[in-house]
Amino acid sequence: MRQRGFTLVELMIVVAIIGILASIAYPSYTQYVLRANRAEAQAILSETAQFMERRFTTCGTYGTNAACATAAALTSAVSPKGASGGAIKYNISFSAGPTATDFTLQADPTTGQDNDSCGTMTLSNTGAQTPITAGCW
Numbered sequence: 001m002r003q004r005g006f007t008l009v010e011l012m013i014v015v016a017i018i019g020i021l022a023s024i025a026y027p028s029y030t031q032y033v034l035r036a037n038r039a040e041a042q043a044i045l046s047e048t049a050q051f052m053e054r055r056f057t058t059c060g061t062y063g064t065n066a067a068c069a070t071a072a073a074l075t076s077a078v079s080p081k082g083a084s085g086g087a088i089k090y091n092i093s094f095s096a097g098p099t100a101t102d103f104t105l106q107a108d109p110t111t112g113q114d115n116d117s118c119g120t121m122t123l124s125n126t127g128a129q130t131p132i133t134a135g136c137w
Contacts, residue, residue, distance in 0.1 A: 030115075034115065038121070044090070046123065062102060062103045063097070104123070118136035
């Protein structure tokens with residue numbers, strides 16, 4: 001009678017191949033997740049900048065005045081947007097309160113995103129973006 005099955009050597013070869021494939025695929029996957037979260041934060045920054053431009057058109061200022069929303073309403077419109085996956089990956093805020101003529105939004109990485117090489121991203125009313133490193137914007 002002939003027995004069928006796998007030898008221990010065959011099984012160990014398969015486990016080694018799976019281990020090698022996993023060690024190659026996991027870093028690529030984590031980089032993909034970081035890039036996807038960064039793209040989401042960039043979209044939120046752009047959306048909020050467009051909101052601020054509409055506000056400037058309507059109110060004549062980026063800041064607050066009697067005819068427009070208070071500073072608290074303005075801040076709540078900005079943060080903590082995002083997190084399509086549940087957890088907030090970036091804290092979106094003004095780097096300094098918006099003045100009558102300018103603003104700068106920033107996205108600070110939080111838990112899980114702090115390994116991103118781009119770090120804190122900013123977007124100003126002039127469209128200036130930081131960091132200017134290739135691949136960050």
